[in-house]
Amino acid sequence: FLDERLRLTQWTGLGLGLVGVISVLLTTGQQEYVSLNWTAMLAAITALFGISIGTLYQKRFGAGVNLLAGSFWQYVSVLLLMAIMAWTFEVREVLWDQQLIFALAWLVIGLSVIAILLLMYMIREGETAKVASYFYLVPPVASIEAWLLFDEYLSIVSIIAIFVTVFGVYLVIRKKPE
Incomplete structure (x- = not known):
């Protein structure tokens, strides 16, 4: 679709990242309040696929669009x-x-304007798989923030899932060995 080929290690990284994200979502939070909500899980996975498809579309058809003008019309x-x-x-x-x-x-300002402009810049300048893999870091970072700011519980399984996700992203973004 974009004339980009992924190496086996990148596919492995995307798979590990997805497994890690699902594990983080299933294992993070105050254990007495955690219940598997399939509707919320489906919404999170749908959002992940949606933003990934949007990234592919932006890379393929919107690469030449001025970042400020494109952002303006999206916000309108x-x-x-x-x-x-x-x-x-x-x-x-x-x-x-x-x-x-x-x-x-x-x-x-922070999340809409700066983050979206940064995302659109990364899409325009980088490989799509690398940009998409960064989305996998959102649940682990949110879990760590919740642990730091709101004293939420992080089990050993949650911590391992965070490391699996980060390692998966690393496999996707690392340079191809010479």
């Missing part, structure tokens, strides 16, 4: 969709306070 389309959904399903009452403003600023 999402704004319209989210406005319709918010108007339809939400109560349209906002309690403005300092915490909300800081969280909103972080979500808009």
Whole structure:
């Protein structure tokens, strides 16, 4: 599709990464509250496939698009969709306070603008498999953050799953041996 060929070690890394992500999702959190929610698991895996397919599409058909212009039009389309959904399903009452403003600023500037521009730059300049493999790091990093910030439990199985995921990503992104 993109005239990119993956080495066996990269395929192995993608497989290990997926196994690690699923293991992290199944084993992280306060053990007395953990219950397998198949709907949430299906949503997480669907999101992973969706962003991977979006990455492939962006690489194939959007590589020449100006990053700022492309981001602007993506945000405009999402704004319209989210406005319709918010108007339809939400109560349209906002309690403005300092915490909300800081969280909103972080979500808009940090996660939306900077992260998406970085992602689009990585897609344009790099190999698609390498970019897609970075998505596997989200659940392990979130688990570590939850452990550090919210005192969530990390079992030995969770820690091993994190290492499996990181090793899988390493296999995908490492340079081809000469």
